[in-house]
Amino acid sequence: MKLSAEAQNVLDTAMRINNTDAKERAEIEQLIGDMPDDRVLLYKNVVSNPIGDLPRYSIHIRIQHMLTFVTFLTLAFTGLPIAFMDAVWAQPLNNLVGGIDISRVIHRTLASVMIFSMLYHVWYLMWITVSDISKGRFLIQRSIIPTLKDAVDFKLDMLYFIGKRDQRPEMDKFMYKQKLHYFAAAFGNLVMILSGSSFIFPEFWAAVLPEGSASYFQEMMRLSHPHEALLALLVIAFWHWYNVHLAPGRFPMQWTFLTGKITREHQIEEHFLEYIRNLVELPEEREYLSDLLDARELSPAADDDTLKTAEEPA
Amino acid sequence: MKHILFIASLLTLLFSNPAQAFEDDSGCLLCHKYPKMGRITEKGTKRIYQVMPGVFGSTVHRNVPCTDCHNYIKQLPHREVTEGVRCDSECHSIKNPATGKNFTHKPIYNKFKESVHGREKIETGLDADKPYCVTCHTNPIYNPAEDKLPENIVDRCVVCHEDRDFVVNWYKHTSRRIREVKRSPSEIVELCSNCHSDKALVERHVEAAKKEGRELGRKYPIAVESYDESFHGKVTRYGFTKAANCLDCHAKKKNYYMNVHDIRPSRDPESPVNPKNKVETCRNCHIYADEGYAQLDPHPTSSKEGNAFRYYANIIYGWVGDIVIVLLVGMALLETIGRRRDGVGWILRKGSSWWRKSKRNRDRIQ
Numbered sequence: 001m002k003l004s005a006e007a008q009n010v011l012d013t014a015m016r017i018n019n020t021d022a023k024e025r026a027e028i029e030q031l032i033g034d035m036p037d038d039r040v041l042l043y044k045n046v047v048s049n050p051i052g053d054l055p056r057y058s059i060h061i062r063i064q065h066m067l068t069f070v071t072f073l074t075l076a077f078t079g080l081p082i083a084f085m086d087a088v089w090a091q092p093l094n095n096l097v098g099g100i101d102i103s104r105v106i107h108r109t110l111a112s113v114m115i116f117s118m119l120y121h122v123w124y125l126m127w128i129t130v131s132d133i134s135k136g137r138f139l140i141q142r143s144i145i146p147t148l149k150d151a152v153d154f155k156l157d158m159l160y161f162i163g164k165r166d167q168r169p170e171m172d173k174f175m176y177k178q179k180l181h182y183f184a185a186a187f188g189n190l191v192m193i194l195s196g197s198s199f200i201f202p203e204f205w206a207a208v209l210p211e212g213s214a215s216y217f218q219e220m221m222r223l224s225h226p227h228e229a230l231l232a233l234l235v236i237a238f239w240h241w242y243n244v245h246l247a248p249g250r251f252p253m254q255w256t257f258l259t260g261k262i263t264r265e266h267q268i269e270e271h272f273l274e275y276i277r278n279l280v281e282l283p284e285e286r287e288y289l290s291d292l293l294d295a296r297e298l299s300p301a302a303d304d305d306t307l308k309t310a311e312e313p314a
Numbered sequence: 315m316k317h318i319l320f321i322a323s324l325l326t327l328l329f330s331n332p333a334q335a336f337e338d339d340s341g342c343l344l345c346h347k348y349p350k351m352g353r354i355t356e357k358g359t360k361r362i363y364q365v366m367p368g369v370f371g372s373t374v375h376r377n378v379p380c381t382d383c384h385n386y387i388k389q390l391p392h393r394e395v396t397e398g399v400r401c402d403s404e405c406h407s408i409k410n411p412a413t414g415k416n417f418t419h420k421p422i423y424n425k426f427k428e429s430v431h432g433r434e435k436i437e438t439g440l441d442a443d444k445p446y447c448v449t450c451h452t453n454p455i456y457n458p459a460e461d462k463l464p465e466n467i468v469d470r471c472v473v474c475h476e477d478r479d480f481v482v483n484w485y486k487h488t489s490r491r492i493r494e495v496k497r498s499p500s501e502i503v504e505l506c507s508n509c510h511s512d513k514a515l516v517e518r519h520v521e522a523a524k525k526e527g528r529e530l531g532r533k534y535p536i537a538v539e540s541y542d543e544s545f546h547g548k549v550t551r552y553g554f555t556k557a558a559n560c561l562d563c564h565a566k567k568k569n570y571y572m573n574v575h576d577i578r579p580s581r582d583p584e585s586p587v588n589p590k591n592k593v594e595t596c597r598n599c600h601i602y603a604d605e606g607y608a609q610l611d612p613h614p615t616s617s618k619e620g621n622a623f624r625y626y627a628n629i630i631y632g633w634v635g636d637i638v639i640v641l642l643v644g645m646a647l648l649e650t651i652g653r654r655r656d657g658v659g660w661i662l663r664k665g666s667s668w669w670r671k672s673k674r675n676r677d678r679i680q
Contacts, residue, residue, distance in 0.1 A: 040656065044678040047665030085548045100552035161652025166674050177645075199545065203600050206607035214606040219624045222545075222614060227631040231638060239642040247650060248658040249667035265666060296679050 001035035001300070003276075007170055010141070010273045014280040017137050028279055031286055034299040039167060043268035045296050046289075052261025054278050054285065056173075060124045065257050067117035068189075071110040075192075076233050078103040078110075083226035111196055118189055142173050142274070146183070150176040173274040181240065191228045195221035341390070342380045343367060372460075373453050374490065379407050400435050401447040423447070426575040430582075440522055443515050450505060460486045499550045499559040503541070506560045511538035531580045533613040536620060540613035558599060563587055563612065567598050 003011060011032070015025055036042055057065075081094035081103070097103045132138035141147065154176045156169040174182070198205045198221040205221075206214040244254045249266065256262050267275045278285050293299050343365060345351060351363040370376060381387060382405040386395070402423035404416045426432055426447070433444040463485055471481040497505060509515060516535055523530045533540060541547040546557040566573040566586050578585040586595040589608075596603035611621070618625045657672035668678045 038676060040672075040674075040676055041679075044657065044666070044668040044672075044676070048662060048667075049665070050662050082545075082548050082552070085551065094552060100549055100554045104549070104554070158648065161648045163652070163655065202610060203602035203604070203607050206610065207602065207604055209606065211606045212609070215609040215611060216623060218610045219614065219621070220627060223624065223627055223631055227635060231635045234635070234639050235642060238639060239646055242643075242646050247646070248654055248660050249662065251660045251662075263662070265668070298679075 014277045043265045048263035051255040053264040056262040057260040071114040078107040170272040195225040429576045540615045
């Protein structure tokens, strides 16, 4: 496979950062040269362990995700029956969580756990970023920070979905969908904290805001808290859970949030640039891929034949 | 003689019931004990005049003789009753134990008369919509606390107050006033809502005020629905007792039990929700409340007329939510269609999810 300029750049950077020696460089370049030109054939032919093959999330990120989602769901179940009190399900659900006297205590306690989880996350990100920068390993493309490339990737991916392209774009560790979701969740989290704080400390907000604006602020917060909660719950239920549980290739679930590992086929399909880095960082992955290319005769020469045979019936 | 005494005491045992023991000195029960005592009024209302001694004997007025309240009855058989019992009459038989004077509800009655709810016993027109004493004070006949008196408490009291009957009556008197006469916050909201959520009633008063050029509270037409929408309203309706109910803001906190009878409109400088008194009223619970805080709306509404800002913000929020969900679900569908066209399946088996035939002429090598 001849790497695109972008992928080549990722490869060169990864080899430089990892101080890859000349022997390994030659090995990696040889291996990449042997990869089929059609990236799709690569992820279609690999063997993946359902619980994950390649490292993706550290234990900290997994703990933060766990804290956030457990608190988020419980917060939703204790909060929504109050906001939507006149709905048929509200009273039974409120009784189920112990009635108003219990649920409000649960809600406030878990809200502080959720805030802790957010602070833990921000602290961890800062720590890991500073540490990476000091080691010269920080790469903005590999981080969650959105770049122009994400907009281009989005467009190319949509073209692939509607059948106008035959390849998905080469995406990095975090693709456009994940960045969108991450920042939506971060924004939502802040909105919930801000609006929640305006319910628990209304006097504080009235005191710090200029007179005349406090009531408008409070009205906005009163609307924001349930609207944002409901939106978040719907996005989680209909989009996030679909993406990680129900989508083909992910069903019945991606184990990443527990094991921290991503399946090989998923990595190559949606995070190809990260896979290139995996090849540099993980000698065992090189070995695996090399064996696979041989066993399945996927290298370009063989690949041509495969394509021809595939084309014949058409 | 012994036999007569024995029969008399047996009869007493058979027919006496402590609950029935109320004074009927004037012999009212001669007629009023009959279940058929009643009539249909000119308006077609069925009135029942039967008095059940067992029932009346367990009400708070059980010790008041009939003629103390029905003081317009001067002869038997009596004339047609026009006004009926007024709650400001004076008992001649019951003394106020604190002052030694005749017992009367007059002070609180007069307070009520000055309030926005004040009315006469018989009213026509709009004032008939206002509550009279009995609208709220229903003289409940059953008090579960009286059913089973706590033995340990009564036993303790009789150590000094030797008369057990006195202690029992005293306990019933106080227990009823501590719990039953005081409504819970959600019961208060329910009580006020009985009239204030009556659309026809509210409409009548709004129309009349408009016609007469009178001012009405800004929230008067939506008082109940907007409170129910508020955070105070929701948690109170769920049975939480520490959030503000109607009376916490609309009655002065000082001398509360008197002042709940003295509800005044917000334009009245005496009203705790008058703009001048708002901060102080908020501070009853929110001790750090200031001018800005007092502007927060305890009766929020999303109606266009009530609060245009909130109305449009709500609509925009709704649209943003709907659009986000539709776009995301649309994207997920598109993604599924696109990837399935290329051969992905639902289950990862033998290390791959790509077992289906691709429409793009490239399949997993079997």
